[in-house]
Amino acid sequence: MSLEFLNAFKFMRKDSFLHNLDPRAKLFLAIVYTVSALLFNQIVPLFFIFLSLIPLVIIGKIFRQWVKSIRGLSFLVIFILFLNTLFISLSFAIAMILRIFIMVSAFSIFFLTVDPNNLALSLISMKLPYEFAFSFSLAFRFVPTIAKEAQNIMDAQQSRGYEMQEKGIINQIKNLFPLLIPLIICSIKRAFNVAEALESRAFGSKKERTYYYTIKYSLKDWIFTIYLILFLTTFIVIKIQFNLMPEFFSWSLPV
Amino acid sequence: MDLIRFEKFFYRYKGNEEYALNNINLRIEKDNNFVLLCGETGPGKTTLIRCMNGLIPQFYSGFYKGKVFINEVNTVETSIANLSTEVGIVFQNPENQLIAMNVEHEIAFGLENLGVPRKKIAQKIEESASLTEIEHLLDKAPFELSGGEQQRVAIASILVLEPKLLILDEPTALLDPQMARKIINLLKEIQLERKITILISEHRLDLLLPFADQMILMQNGKVIEHNTLEKTINGDNFQKLNLNKPVIYSIFMKLREENLFEGQIPSSIPDAINSLKNR
Amino acid sequence: MIKDVMYTYPNGTLALKDINLNLYGGEFIGIMGKNGAGKTTLIRTLNGLIRPTHGDIYINDKNISSTTIATLSKKVGIIFQNASHQLFANTVEDEIKFSLKSFNLNKEESQIRTNEILHQFNLEKYRERSPLNLSGGESKKLAIASIICRDPDILIFDEPTLGQDAKEIESFLRLIEKERENGKTIIIITHNIEFAFEFIPRTILMAEGKIIADGPTQKVLNCEELIDKTSLILPQSRQFSLALHSKGFQNADTLFSKADVTKYLMQFLKNSSERAQKR
Numbered sequence: 156m157s158l159e160f161l162n163a164f165k166f167m168r169k170d171s172f173l174h175n176l177d178p179r180a181k182l183f184l185a186i187v188y189t190v191s192a193l194l195f196n197q198i199v200p201l202f203f204i205f206l207s208l209i210p211l212v213i214i215g216k217i218f219r220q221w222v223k224s225i226r227g228l229s230f231l232v233i234f235i236l237f238l239n240t241l242f243i244s245l246s247f248a249i250a251m252i253l254r255i256f257i258m259v260s261a262f263s264i265f266f267l268t269v270d271p272n273n274l275a276l277s278l279i280s281m282k283l284p285y286e287f288a289f290s291f292s293l294a295f296r297f298v299p300t301i302a303k304e305a306q307n308i309m310d311a312q313q314s315r316g317y318e319m320q321e322k323g324i325i326n327q328i329k330n331l332f333p334l335l336i337p338l339i340i341c342s343i344k345r346a347f348n349v350a351e352a353l354e355s356r357a358f359g360s361k362k363e364r365t366y367y368y369t370i371k372y373s374l375k376d377w378i379f380t381i382y383l384i385l386f387l388t389t390f391i392v393i394k395i396q397f398n399l400m401p402e403f404f405s406w407s408l409p410v
Numbered sequence: 411m412d413l414i415r416f417e418k419f420f421y422r423y424k425g426n427e428e429y430a431l432n433n434i435n436l437r438i439e440k441d442n443n444f445v446l447l448c449g450e451t452g453p454g455k456t457t458l459i460r461c462m463n464g465l466i467p468q469f470y471s472g473f474y475k476g477k478v479f480i481n482e483v484n485t486v487e488t489s490i491a492n493l494s495t496e497v498g499i500v501f502q503n504p505e506n507q508l509i510a511m512n513v514e515h516e517i518a519f520g521l522e523n524l525g526v527p528r529k530k531i532a533q534k535i536e537e538s539a540s541l542t543e544i545e546h547l548l549d550k551a552p553f554e555l556s557g558g559e560q561q562r563v564a565i566a567s568i569l570v571l572e573p574k575l576l577i578l579d580e581p582t583a584l585l586d587p588q589m590a591r592k593i594i595n596l597l598k599e600i601q602l603e604r605k606i607t608i609l610i611s612e613h614r615l616d617l618l619l620p621f622a623d624q625m626i627l628m629q630n631g632k633v634i635e636h637n638t639l640e641k642t643i644n645g646d647n648f649q650k651l652n653l654n655k656p657v658i659y660s661i662f663m664k665l666r667e668e669n670l671f672e673g674q675i676p677s678s679i680p681d682a683i684n685s686l687k688n689r
Numbered sequence: 690m691i692k693d694v695m696y697t698y699p700n701g702t703l704a705l706k707d708i709n710l711n712l713y714g715g716e717f718i719g720i721m722g723k724n725g726a727g728k729t730t731l732i733r734t735l736n737g738l739i740r741p742t743h744g745d746i747y748i749n750d751k752n753i754s755s756t757t758i759a760t761l762s763k764k765v766g767i768i769f770q771n772a773s774h775q776l777f778a779n780t781v782e783d784e785i786k787f788s789l790k791s792f793n794l795n796k797e798e799s800q801i802r803t804n805e806i807l808h809q810f811n812l813e814k815y816r817e818r819s820p821l822n823l824s825g826g827e828s829k830k831l832a833i834a835s836i837i838c839r840d841p842d843i844l845i846f847d848e849p850t851l852g853q854d855a856k857e858i859e860s861f862l863r864l865i866e867k868e869r870e871n872g873k874t875i876i877i878i879t880h881n882i883e884f885a886f887e888f889i890p891r892t893i894l895m896a897e898g899k900i901i902a903d904g905p906t907q908k909v910l911n912c913e914e915l916i917d918k919t920s921l922i923l924p925q926s927r928q929f930s931l932a933l934h935s936k937g938f939q940n941a942d943t944l945f946s947k948a949d950v951t952k953y954l955m956q957f958l959k960n961s962s963e964r965a966q967k968r
Contacts, residue, residue: 272511293509299553300505304774310738311774313758314767315835316791333787336777340821344773348506351460354469355499356567360491362525367518367532451826451854557724583852586724586880588920613852616883616925652856657883657925661951670958679925679932686954687936 165220166270173215173268177376178277180383181265184211187383188261192254194394198246199406201253204390208260217267224263225256271295276370285364293349301342308337411482413575413607414438414462414497419476421457421466430457432631434476438462438609440574444601446618446639447611449628450652455611458628459579462609463497464490481574494520498573502580504560508552513544513563516552520571534570541600542566558589562596569600576600577609582617590617597621616656619643620678627651644675658682704730705741706898714842717865717875719885719906722895723920728878731895732845736765748843759791766841770848772832776820781812781831784820788835806838826857833864844868845876850884862888886910886924887946894919907945926950 168174173181188204195201212221232252239248275292279285312333313319321330353359393400414437421431430453438445449455460466464485467474478485480496501507510516517538521531539545542562552560561581568576578597582590598621601608609626612618625642627635635647642648643659655663658676662685665671676682705727712718720728733739734746737758746753753761769775778784785803794802807813810830815823820831829849836844850858865875879885885892885906892909894902896918902909909915916923923931926947933941933950938957944950 270511272515292511296509296511296552307769307771308774310733310767311769311771313738314736314762314769315775315788316759316762316839317787318759318791333777337774340777341771341773345506348501348503349509351465351469351499352501352507353509354465354490355463355494355501356520356571357491357494357523360489360494360523360525362491362523365522365525365528365531367522367528368515451852451857452824580852586920587882587922591922613854652854654855654858657947658929661926661929661947661954664951665954665958668955670955670962679929682929683932683936686933686938686957 166267167217167220168270169216169268171214171216171268172375173211173217173264175375176268176379177370177372178269178273179280179370179372180376180379181269182277183380183383185261185265187387189258191387191390192257192261194390195254196247196250197405198250198253200390200393201250201257205253205257205260207386208257208264211264212260215264215268217264220267221260221263224259228255228259231255272368273370276366276368279366280370286359297345297349300345301338304341305334305338308334308341311337411440412437412479413440413481415479416461417477417479419461419474419478421461421474422472423453423457424471424473426472428631430454430631431461434458434461434633436626436633436636438575438607441607442601442605443607443623444598444621445607445609445624445626446615446622447609447626447628448613448615448651448653452631454628454631456579457631458633459499459577459609459611461485462575462577463499464488464493465499491523494573495524495571496573497575497577498568498571500561500564500568500576500578500581502583504557504564504584505552507564507567508560510552512549512551513539513555514548516563517567517570520567524571534572538566538570541569541603542596556589557585558592561585561589561593565593565596565600569604572604573606575607575609577611579611580613581610582612582614587617590614594618594621613654615654616658619656619659620681622677639677640674643677704898705734708744708900710893710900710903712843712874712876714874715869715872717869717888717890718877719889719892720876720878720895721880721882721885721892721919721921726895726919727898728895729847730898732767732847732876732878735761735843735845736767737761738767762841763791763839764841765843765845766836766839767845768833768836768847768849770851772825772828773821775832775835776823776828778820780817781815781820781823782807782817784831785835785838788838792839802838806834809837810834825852829853837868842872843874843876845878847878848880849877850879850881858884880921882910882921882924886926911945 188208191204192201195204212218232255235251235255236248239245239251271292274295275288278288278291309319317333319330321327397405416434416436419431419434420429422429436458447455447458457466460470461478462480464480466472467486468490480493483493485493508516510519514535517535518531521534526534535548536545539548542565544559544562544566547555547559547563552563555563565576565578576597581593581597585593594617597608597610600606610618619639622639625635625637625639625648626633627642627647629651635642635645637645649663658679662671662675662682666675671685673685676685708731720731722728730739734741735748737753737756740754748761748764776784778787782803785806786799789799789802807816810833812827812831812834815827820828823831849861853861869875877885877889889906891904892902892906893900894909894915901918902912902915910921910924911927913923922928926949927945930941930944930950930953933944941953944953
């Protein structure tokens with residue numbers, strides 16, 4: 156489950172409404188949905204919020220990946236279902252599951268549609284120092300490289316009789332050393348190589364940096380942001396005036 | 411004025427007792443040559459290269475004696491960033507040099523750091539990309555490229571800073587032979603078109619000898635020879651060094667041993683044929 | 690000894706196609722091809738790291754599809770390109786002992802075997818040193834030692850001559866000869882055409898997941914078409930002999946190896962000096 160699940164957060168270049176939005180708008184989306192989800196304990200409002208995600212996912216052309224991220228939660232879902240039903244109620248459990256779905260989806264949408272490069276740029280526009288934002292995007296860029304290296308290390312060690320599965324907790328921890336140590340050493344060596352290359356291209360120069368690519372908030376982004384603000388406001392109002400809401404809003408299972 | 415001048419330079423890495431560089435007095439002039447740096451396996455060549463743009467002594471901690479000047483500026487008295495427009499280094503593994511999400515941004519990176527205006531960056535990207543023949547790759551991500559393409563992008567991203575000396579540390583190590591040949595041809599073109607000096611550290615002598623104008627030989631951290639190509643390969647130092655001598659060299663050395671051949675040892679096949687015909 | 694029956698298999702994409710191969714004990718085989726042609730994928734199927742999605746592999750007439758990697762690695766040893774992917778123990782000695790772990794030797798036997806191997810590879814002086822502190826050449830030796838100490842019948846090397854100078858390549862050759870005398874089968878993946886042409890009797894060429902040639906090296910590496918498909922170049926001695934032929938040197942196109950060309954030229958020069966004397 157675990158590695159497949161991570162794939163659902165990997166950025167893929169596509170031409171869709173969501174992909175073309177400014178990354179800050181999408182970060183706002185993730186925040187708005189998370190806050191909205193935390194406002195409610197009842198199934199119905201959470202269900203509406205969840206439904207409102209689906210058109211977004213479709214116009215973002217990321218439906219399949221989004222489904223994968225939801226599926227990856229299945230283990231967690233069963234766990235929550237079990238514990239919550241036992242200690243509180245089935246309705247509460249379902250509400251909590253919906254909440255998790257919403258929050259995970261919101262961030263999944265963010266990661267699936269934001270180019271790591273643009274992410275760094277958006278951090279910089281929020282006044283974060285360049286070096287910090289850059290190390291962020293550098294980390295992203297090297298994740299697949301390090302993953303490949305880890306695979307190579309596993310292959311090399313298995314070729315000399317190393318067995319991946321060991322019995323007993325202590326042995327399992329000891330068994331990680333032949334994988335972790337080469338990985339750490341290689342990563343350190345790589346870090347030096349990357350740093351040299353960066354220095355050799357004037358990284359850290361005292362001059363004021365030019366940004367060749369820029370991100371700008373366009374009309375599309377403002378419209379979307381306003382939509383999100385209205386969305387959030389609506390749900391805040393619903394929460395505050397909850398007793399004025401129609402009966403079915405507080406519907407819950409008899410359990 | 412020398413492009414690079416070493417004055418009695420010694421260097422040892424932190425934690426090492428032995429000196430990686432012993433009394434280097436090398437001078438590299440602004441003569442647009444294609445220089446080949448060879449030596450036995452060991453840290454000498456890599457260390458020497460890193461002195462040429464300030465990485466040593468500024469980035470690596472160690473102990474040094476003597477001075478290194480780049481265009482008459484002492485490398486300790488200026489930043490590596492400032493030196494990046496004089497000397498550019500392309501390292502061995504392109505994987506660890508490509509840091510951007512697409513090729514265009516990769517090439518722009520160095521210029522961004524130097525605060526070059528955006529219009530100028532666009533122009534320079536175009537020039538570099540056309541020289542290295544990667545215009546069609548500008549919007550690709552680094553992992554979508556082949557080894558040879560990656561190496562070209564790395565070269566373009568350094569060329570864009572317009573250094574007077576381009577250094578490459580074993581650029582063909584990870585490439586298959588045809589791609590290696592293409593890259594070396596490209597470097598020769600760059601040398602001639604941009605009129606810059608190119609310094610390559612390499613083991614694959616049979617690929618490189620036909621292109622080199624000068625050679626530098628290193629052994630035990632010392633520069634034991636710095637001469638024109640002909641003089642170097644006909645000298646004793648080259649013969650005694652534990653290098654992978656090209657096939658042509660071995661053949662003609664044997665002929666010389668048998669007293670059947672007396673001329674200069676040729677560095678390429680056309681040369682060899684000429685030598686044989688002109689007896 | 691090994692019989693690869695037809696198999697195709699995807700790794701997301703089709704990586705190997707229609708591979709049919711017979712390898713016999715004591716052979717010395719080279720596998721060459723473009724980067725990405727499937728060479729490393731092929732060798733990974735031989736020790737179980739990758740299981741074919743179609744077809745079978747037999748080692749010593751036994752189908753290995755149900756044998757574990759741990760067991761297979763005792764018969765098939767792969768030495769990968771990058772030694773630092775393996776080294777992790779506290780001392781060089783521990784590194785070897787780790788490789789021997791799966792043999793369930795008692796302390797004494799393990800120590801004896803370790804001593805033997807350290808002696809064979811001239812690594813005794815590094816016994817107590819951390820493997821991470823070794824030079825490039827020494828760590829490569831250690832990586833090889835840690836596989837050979839398990840005495841596999843089939844030894845597979847991925848790019849063993851990369852970055853090695855002449856002496857190191859020589860000692861590698863000696864190692865291979867010794868192992869062959871003991872009846873081991875040796876397989877090498879390499880880009881080093883000169884090395885293959887001179888020392889490896891049988892070569893397999895791969896392109897796009899298929900085997901496009903399999904036979905005596907001198908023949909296989911001589912076919913221009915195949916060379917092109919695999920991004921290789923003709924060995925220097927062959928390039929030279931063809932060039933000689935095109936410039937009027939009679940029968941030069943029948944020459945193959947460095948030794949052939951040298952003999953031919955010696956004869957040629959003797960004849961021409963005799964002719965000159967007669968005048």
